[in-house]
Amino acid sequence: xxxxxxxxxxxxxxxxxxxxxxxxxxxxxxxxxxxxxxxxxxxxxxxxxxxxxxxxxxxxxxxxxxxxxxxxxxxxxxxxxxxxxxxxxxxxxxxxxxxxxxxxxxxxxxxxxxxxxxxxxxxxxxxxxxxxxxxxxxxxxxxxxxxx
Numbered sequence: 663x664x665x666x667x668x669x670x671x672x673x674x675x676x677x678x679x680x681x682x683x684x685x686x687x688x689x690x691x692x693x694x695x696x697x698x699x700x701x702x703x704x705x706x707x708x709x710x711x712x713x714x715x716x717x718x719x720x721x722x723x724x725x726x727x728x729x730x731x732x733x734x735x736x737x738x739x740x741x742x743x744x745x746x747x748x749x750x751x752x753x754x755x756x757x758x759x760x761x762x763x764x765x766x767x768x769x770x771x772x773x774x775x776x777x778x779x780x781x782x783x784x785x786x787x788x789x790x791x792x793x794x795x796x797x798x799x800x801x802x803x804x805x806x807x808x809x810x
Contacts, residue, residue: 663705665797666740667694668731670724670755671714672748674775674786683778685714692779693746693790705794710735717748720755728755729762736766742797743770744790752807760805769797772807785810 669675669690677686694707712727728745735743747755756772763770771793775786792808 663703663741663798664708664739665705665794666708666710666735666738666743668728668735668743668745669709669711669714670717670728670745670747672717672746672750672752672774673778674746674748674773674789675714676716676778677780678778683716685716687711687714689779690714690746693773693786696779696787697790697794700791701794703798705798708740717751717755720748720751725755725758729758732759732763732766732770736763736768740768742768742793744793744797745770745772746790747772747774749774749776756805756807764803764805766803769801769803770805771796772805774807774809 671685675690676683712731713724773789773793777784779786788810789808
């Protein structure tokens with residue numbers, strides 16, 4: 663199984679330093695590493711990063727970059743696409759991706775987190791696991807949000 667993970671930033675791709683949450687590109691692969699440590703299934707994860715920022719800073723340029731990335735991805739041989747995103751503007755991006763790719767032949771699932779992954783209260787890993795399990799369930803198409 664091949665899954666593309668599209669990193670865009672947000673709390674799910676951030677760390678806390680000196681009491682501030684900010685995006686941290688070194689933290690983005692933590693989701694995939696944590697998943698592989700818990701699961702032994704044979705999933706090949708591929709990655710893309712059209713932009714990387716907190717979602718409250720989302721602008722039209724970012725949204726266009728995401729749409730171009732997904733347009734390229736749906737032409738590939740992926741079984742599903744997971745988009746990591748911040749919660750503040752998740753609904754805007756999910757709606758745009760749905761309108762552009764709601765009938766794509768692969769499921770597209772957004773995931774986010776209420777706290778950075780390093781925080782024990784974070785639901786980011788559970789949301790990512792839920793997205794992977796959803797894609798494994800062989801849903802053919804649509805745009806979804808995995809959030810616990």
